[in-house]
Amino acid sequence: MMKVQRKSSLSAKAKHAAIAISALALLASAGTARASDPLPPDQELEAVTLPAPKPSWVFVDRGFASLGTFIYDTDTGKLLGLIETSDISDLAIDPAGKAYYVSESLWSKGWRGTRQDMITVYDPATLKLKTEIPIPGRILIDSRKFNFILSDEGKTAYVYNLDPASSVNVVDLAKGKFVKKIELPGCASMMAVTGIGFSALCSDGSLATVKTAGAKPEITRSAPFFSATNDPIFDNFGYDRAKQQVVFLSYTGQVYTAKLGATPTIAEPFSIQAAAGVPVGETKPLVVNWYPGARQGNAYHIASGHLYVLMHMGEYWSHKAAGTEIWDLDVAAKKVVRRIPLAEEAGRIAVTQEENAKIVVTNDVGNITILDAKTGEEKFKLEKSGSGILQTLEP
Amino acid sequence: MMKVQRKSSLSAKAKHAAIAISALALLASAGTARASDPLPPDQELEAVTLPAPKPSWVFVDRGFASLGTFIYDTDTGKLLGLIETSDISDLAIDPAGKAYYVSESLWSKGWRGTRQDMITVYDPATLKLKTEIPIPGRILIDSRKFNFILSDEGKTAYVYNLDPASSVNVVDLAKGKFVKKIELPGCASMMAVTGIGFSALCSDGSLATVKTAGAKPEITRSAPFFSATNDPIFDNFGYDRAKQQVVFLSYTGQVYTAKLGATPTIAEPFSIQAAAGVPVGETKPLVVNWYPGARQGNAYHIASGHLYVLMHMGEYWSHKAAGTEIWDLDVAAKKVVRRIPLAEEAGRIAVTQEENAKIVVTNDVGNITILDAKTGEEKFKLEKSGSGILQTLEP
């Protein structure tokens, strides 16, 4: 097996041969030590199986043009396995831990041939393919948390599509069937709303809520509450499924909380910079300040209501810049309670939903760092492991 | 578009913002300079097209688990385009420059589904797919030069297969059709033999020659002339198609030349180390010496009869170690006429078949260096461009 980017270990070995040889006198005695019986042959073993997904696990997509999502245990730093997420696919985890779902687009001949969109279902114990559910389409974009979401305790999936009109494909996971397509003009990034359907962020600065049950879906919109072009809300945000509570963050650092439902209520925003005692973020150029940013720049710890945000110094429109600090925001208290400087700047952040939460950050070359969320202490550093989206198990 | 391993240029930019701002006074005058008319809109342009392949071009496979083969011009160091070679595929270039052929294996659903083996034909000017020729199978291995070869002035292709019995699939490229399968037990790495068929290296240390024309292929073998397990001949070697002359190199550094035909003749070997005035390579451990090695460790300049060999210091069985020097061997004179030390050790080497030949070497992280073959002078260095097989146009 040939592979790219291998260390030339052999060649290094050859160089050290001379040194090895000079150490032979020492090795000789160990080399001749001998047990009486030879080692027994290995028994044939089935592939390793996994327990149901745990809150301590983090799911690390390897990144654009890379295949697969690694499962790491943040308790041990160990790699547990790989879920077969194809390029630009999305992963969703059954809340009861009964399946991994991959929403993906495959062509019949590599980059060419017939396009096939589907939700592929994997057994969480064996990671073997269980079934494929064909769907009529999905958006092609590097994965985001809110383009493929589960609802109704994992019985329904919503798959976002852009072709380039925007719509949502509704899939009955219990029956393994595509149900219907709902047009959703000008909106994206879905949140499941219990008993209703889903909500989504819209280009007019509103929150749309879609009742999916009826023959014809009903779409209502809140009053506009943000500017989609002047101070956009990041389409990565915090969501407490049980409480139906969302925490949004805008480019300038405005924090919005919303309670979802048939008629969502959206609270007055506050500034994360103000919450940290630094100047409020502005949209005009030439002002260098702390801004939130990065590709996946915030992670919400649901039980404690803390939002962990990747922050960097820069000017406005630097919203993709990697974070140099993690700000730990107590959302209810409107207070940044801790600022954790990062040794390596980070492009993505996730948090485990454990009581003793761990923060996971990655950078563009795929180095993963696992930190204690309370102390900021570095627990593990895993090199070249993945630069794509991070996910943890959420209640 | 999100991608892996991007430099965080934006973030660096943000950091420099403060500096930029302090330089504003200087910029101000330039910023207000203004032409009278605005720039005209761009015209719609077709994709760039390419001339027929040139001897100055080098074809660089991007490596295992990477897609595509870059075309670089060694005269300019410029990237000209990408041929769609899928993972573990093989590329062959029509000797008349009328087509690029990709021998490949594609599954209908990414890593799963139905296997489809084919020769895919690309137009050399537009790099667009022209046709696909289905074949019954091929070996899966990272690409080598002699698993997919053309014969009869590009009218016939031989595709090596291992399933795990070894065989050769014969394809009529002129008619776009698979012709037949020839069992080839214990042999591999094919050389086209004009008017006969092909020869191949065998595990008994012989050279097999296959007459393909008849209803039943005839396989004859030379007397064994090398040890396939004690001092194997690298399955990458030099081949002069016109003269039907091969130059083989063994792990210890023995150089064999052979004249192919119905009954090939194989000359007595000589030692490349002896040809350089250093001790002859041996098979026993503990002897540190110069050895040939690397994944694609030698390249033959046909017109001059020089073999360029990647050499390293090591012990025997270090035959995959990257080269630290290039040895320029005048095969007919049995003399190493130049030793070129390399700044970065190299895993692959190729030479352009121009009169003023250029040597191309790459390493495992995909850095390409282009050297003048006569002087050893570095002409271009191209970072992270490909770590897979290198090919040049051969007469």
Added chain:
Amino acid sequence: MKTFNPDAMGEKLLRRFAGGTSRRGILARLGLALVAAPVFPVLPVSRASAAKPDRSPEAKTAFARSAQSKDDTKCDYWRYCAIDGSLCSCCGGAVNRCPPGAEHSPVSWVGTCINPDDGRAYLIAYRDCCGKAYCNKCDCDGTDRETQLYVPQLNNDVIWCFGTTSMEYHCSTAVLVGTA
């Protein structure tokens, strides 16, 4: 304050680039998108496009202040203020032209960039070249006025290979459409 309507612009682009029958499917679908989306956003690029635009350095983004107009294989080339991806000019193509074998997407996301030579703001269409493996050369990520997925025409993460034979992303061009 004059505002910039990316929808109207999208239609203009379509008219210019998407002629011919083979792309009728995509046009039909886009038509739907445009008709069905009454709330599509307006982008406040008034600083650049108003009658008396303020093009002083104080009004420019960090990108615009350091942009150059000489080398289109570098990320700081002025047209790349909102590009994301590999530059086609490094992949065998050109700033506005696909490499051999790649297909230009008829639709795209857009940006408004300031040319340092004349100080004017121009509308740039970042049209992806599609149907070949990811080039992965000269990867750039300009983010001036780039927004989120709910405004896809102004989001540079979407794979804009619609109406092409294959949706495989190869690289991105920066086509000058006109003054903004």
Added chain:
Amino acid sequence: MKTFNPDAMGEKLLRRFAGGTSRRGILARLGLALVAAPVFPVLPVSRASAAKPDRSPEAKTAFARSAQSKDDTKCDYWRYCAIDGSLCSCCGGAVNRCPPGAEHSPVSWVGTCINPDDGRAYLIAYRDCCGKAYCNKCDCDGTDRETQLYVPQLNNDVIWCFGTTSMEYHCSTAVLVGTA
């Protein structure tokens, strides 16, 4: 001088690992390979397997002299003397066991490695785990007695995913077969 016959060994491996009906196709084809290949090589590992083997450091390869038996996630672990690829022990599997979801190839290439604890030479089957994307963790390339493509059982570049549902290469195991 006792010689080692990798073909006979191949058959032994097949008998042990390839039982069951689902792999009959591969067995049939392999049978063909074994029958049709009268010239398959013998590997001179006499230093390791002769009645009175010379296992002194002077007879060992550079790999064998520096090999260890404690950590099977490192390239210098003794069984990896002729492995090439990602170690399954770094990918959620074990030295002789596939990671979740991967399928063990019934056939493999082989190596003869010396265990530093007892000084004995053992036959190691490098069975690939297949059907998942390339793991790309702990990539190692041991080359003791590794030869070229015309002796595929002793070549570590071949993708040894024969008789598995998918031929996608994930990682490699090092299964101890017995003394060499």
